[in-house]
Amino acid sequence: MWKFRTTSHSSSLPLWHMTLSFTVLSLDFYSLIITEQSRRPLWSMERSAWPKNLSSIRKRTIQDLLHGQNPTKKLADLFDAHSQTSNDTGQPLFAGHMVVNVLGSFSNTLSLSSSDQSDEVLQVQSNACVRSEVSEGSESINTPLPRKTSNTRTRLDQNLIDGGHQRRSSDQKSILDCQLPVWPRQPLMEAAAAISEDRADVAWQILTCLSAMPLYHVSSYSEQRLIEFMLSALKSRVSPVNNPPPVVELFTEDHLLSAQSLYDLSPCFKLGFLAANISILKAASEQPSSEKLHVIDFGISCEEQYRGLLYELSKRQACNQSILKITTLADGFNGEERLRMVGDRLSELAAWMGVGLVFNVVSQKLSELSRDLLDCEAGEVLVVNLAFKLYRMPDESVCLENPRDELLWCLKGLAPRVVTLVEQEMNGNTAPFKVRVGEAMAYYGTLLQSIQFGYGMVESGVEEWVSRKLRNMVACEGRERVERCEVFGKWRARMEMAGFELKPLGQHVAQSFKARLATSNPGFTVKEENGGVCFGWRGRTLTVASAWR
Structure with missing residues (x-):
């Protein structure tokens, strides 16, 4: 079982790094509860040991989790090493290919699980828990895992993606009440910081990874479009030949x-x-x-x-x-x-x-x-x-x-x-430059x-106007x-x-x-x-x- 540590060093990690760590923890947690009729971890199971009544979709789910085991472990080791380093170099922690592999495996697993229409019941021991070790004191917190029955189907995928909160609708009240999310704005700001420090390779790695990640976890349509426009603008800044910024279009x-x-x-x-x-x-x-x-x-x-x-x-x-x-x-x-x-x-x-x-x-x-x-x-x-x-x-x-x-x-x-x-x-x-990027995201996100x-929606004409202006402001x-x-x-x-x-x-x-x-x-x-x-x-x-x- 994973032990997710929060130390004095890891507390200095940017929030989006902590979000990726939680995603990796969620993947390991999910792999345990999806195992049927066995309390052994998935990676200890041979195909010959699978129960005869295990559905084909569950088998595919297990295989997909096994496929993501190695990058998950490597990414975990990377976070552990960074959190225990005594001399923080101030460089961003990033392993783009491993993040994409882990999140891709996690996304596929959720998709397969959602498509499973079987009435089989996942029996989870009532005393099963996830243990979190907090550095402020030696006290640990035991959180019982929810029982999942055919009558009460807990949406684990939703809980892991946004902490169990219901996805906000696009009506007026929810927009008034919601807070502008930190993720994935924070990694965009880190890419802007890398650009301002002439570390274009680091910025491009961050932007490439973000482009590969789905935006289903973003709370609103307008926020999704803003992130897409900003990704395009920063890519134009890093690679203007392959991603020409808009000048004539204005x-x-x-x-x-x-x-x-x-x-x-x-x-x-x-x-x-x-x-x-x-x-x-x-x-x-x-x-x-x-x-x-x-x-x-x-x-x-x-x-x-x-x-x-x-x-x-x-x-x-x-x-x-x-x-x-x-x-x-x-x-x-x-x-x-x-x-x-x-x-x-x-x-x-x-x-x-x-x-x-x-x-x-x-x-x-x-x-x-x-x-x-x-x-x-x-x-x-x-x-x-x-x-x-x-x-x-x-x-x-x-x-x-x-x-x-x-x-x-x-x-x-x-x-x-x-x-x-x-x-x-x-x-x-x-x-x-970094201040300008932050201003652009805050302003056009609000607009x-x-x-x-x-x-209830944003017209395509307005989106084009925002996209051109934002890209010109950031990339040129x-x-x-x-x-x-x-x-x-x-x-x-x-x-x-x-x-x-x-x-x-x-x-x-x-x-x-x-x-x-x-x-x-x-x-x-x-x-x-x-x-x-x-x-x-x-x-x-x-x-x-x-x-x-």
């Missing part, structure tokens, strides 16, 4: 459509655009003498934002017709043809609502932008909309030109009445979980890394250095959003903090909207 029409799917589904993004509209309309109301509102937008991330703006203007206009002028700039993300198609659709809607619309597309370098080029007129209310725009512009950490600050200085020269800023709240620009909560560097999100504190410092002053949206705006979400979207959070309105899920902020003058 500039395609498919990616823009995927982003639109997310904006439609996630309240955190949808309300961010709505908060920007509130700031724009407030700026217009501060200059009632003007009936012309001019919005400069760098690409139009969300067409729906302007549909909502047209609707609000149609409600507010009195005798004279309101005029909305939109000037948008074509770039690598947003081609001129696409933007003109957006303009055509908005023009049709504006005509139906009775609002005048002027839509212009400009293709020009940032350094050449001016009020005349953008057709800014005296007396109009000029605003700039930066919704999910700045994060994808390189800064001083990428190139000397620093397009991010160049754009802000250019906008300051236009003297707009308000600049709206909406961005994802994530430390993904200049953070060290996917929030969408699964609201809709330099100009190829487009994903360079920042936290609001850094955006605030950058805006202030460019000469802008924060215009708080106000606590009443946050309260109105919170009331809107309270009944239909429990779990989502809204708060006003440091002048910005923060939208999040279960306490983690996902997007922040702010206004500047």
Whole structure:
């Protein structure tokens, strides 16, 4: 019988190593209770000694366990040696081929056992137990094994996989109650640490082993998809030739459509655009003498934002017709043809609502932008909309030109009445690689979980959007890394250095959003903090909207 020791050395092992140790212990434990009409271990039985009434499936199960005996023993010895080593080298304990063999044998055994429809009864002695020796004191714990009868079929496979807890369903309550699992996120973080330490061979070994393991033990669909995306991202980082990271894909029409799917589904993004509209309309109301509102937008991330703006203007206009002028700039993300198609659709809607619309597309370098080029007129209310725009512009950490600050200085020269800023709240620009990987997993894990909560599933378009962005953020560097999100504190410092002053949206705006979400979207959070309105899920902020003058 195995004796599973927890010593002062083994306590320093990462949790996922301990999980593998428990899996090996579970395999040995399972091999004992599946033996029929004999108290001898499986490896002491010859085929000639098998009982005559032993079913064929049980024989196959025993053979499979015997096949996994050698790697199990080797892996056990490896863990024992590591736990008893007096000088910890700090290197990760890993034996990929043995782990795969053991878990493969264990998985096959569970599958064979589940398919056995025999009514045979496994008789287990009531005093049989698993002995655990704990280093804190000499006291040992005896845990009786459960009896298994035809009337009460204990799900041993479930108990060994997740400790006997019922698998969480995908309904809203279970998602709200569940905790984000450590496994298999911890080995992914160890792979990231190995990459940052230039130990690519170790990282690849970890990733290869994780890829071979089934994800049936992961609590939710959204978590499974996150692990798959992160595995792909780290593989692209280690071996970019065989696993090309997405760069060009971020500039395609498919990616823009995927982003639109997310904006439609996630309240955190949808309300961010709505908060920007509130700031724009407030700026217009501060200059009632003007009936012309001019919005400069760098690409139009969300067409729906302007549909909502047209609707609000149609409600507010009195005798004279309101005029909305939109000037948008074509770039690598947003081609001129696409933007003109957006303009055509908005023009049709504006005509139906009775609002005048002027839509212009400009293709020009940032350094050449001016009020005349953008057709800014005296007396109009000029605003700039930066919704999910700045994060994808390189800064001083990428190139000397620093397009991010160049754009802000250019906008300051236009003297707009308000600049709206909406961005994802994530430390993904200049953070060290390992921190960036942890941020990406935490952020996108929360985002996917929030969408699964609201809709019971995650649309394929949203999955593609998350996959591309996460892989680019993790696998790419330099100009190829487009994903360079920042936290609001850094955006605030950058805006202030460019000469802008924060215009708080106000606590009443946050309260109105919170009331809107309270009944239909429990779990989502809204708060006003440091002048910005923060939208999040279960306490983690996902997007922040702010206004500047």
